[in-house]
Amino acid sequence: MSDKVAVNIATSKGTGILHNQAIVANGVVYCSGQVPADLTTGEIIAGGIQEHTHQCIRNLSAVLEEAGSCLEKAVKVNVFITDMKNFAAMNEVYVQYWGAVKPVRTCVCVRDLPRGADVEIECTALAGKESKL
Incomplete structure (x- = not known):
C-alpha cells in the first residue's frame, strides 16, 4: 500500500496538466498551485485579479473536495502574484473564503507565472470534511 495517494479532478484530465493536483499523505492534503484556469477547458478565464483569485480558490476547493477535504480544513496557503499593486484587490476576495x-x-511577488497568469494559489489542508476545529 502506498504512503501517498494522487488526486486529480476527472474534468481536467485533458487539459495538459503534467503533475498531480494534490497528494494525500498521513492525513494531510498537499495541493499543487492553481492558476485561474477553467478546470474543464484549461483556459485562463477572462477578468482581472479579483476574478482570477476567485477562480484559483474555486479550483483549490474542487481539488480539496476530490481529495475528501475542504477549504475550511486549509492550514497553510501560498499566494503568488505578479504585481504587488494587486495585493489589496486579491485580499478583498481571499478573505471571503475562510472564516x-x-x-x-x-504571499510572494514573482516575475512570471505559468500561462501568463497574474495569480497562483496553493494550499495544504487536513484530510477529511468533518470539522473538529
Whole structure:
C-alpha cells in the first residue's frame, strides 16, 4: 500500500496538466498551485485579479473536495502574484473564503507565472470534511 495517494479532478484530465493536483499523505492534503484556469477547458478565464483569485480558490476547493477535504480544513496557503499593486484587490476576495480562523499564509511577488497568469494559489489542508476545529 502506498504512503501517498494522487488526486486529480476527472474534468481536467485533458487539459495538459503534467503533475498531480494534490497528494494525500498521513492525513494531510498537499495541493499543487492553481492558476485561474477553467478546470474543464484549461483556459485562463477572462477578468482581472479579483476574478482570477476567485477562480484559483474555486479550483483549490474542487481539488480539496476530490481529495475528501475542504477549504475550511486549509492550514497553510501560498499566494503568488505578479504585481504587488494587486495585493489589496486579491485580499478583498481571499478573505471571503475562510472564516474567523484563517490559514497561515505567505504571499510572494514573482516575475512570471505559468500561462501568463497574474495569480497562483496553493494550499495544504487536513484530510477529511468533518470539522473538529
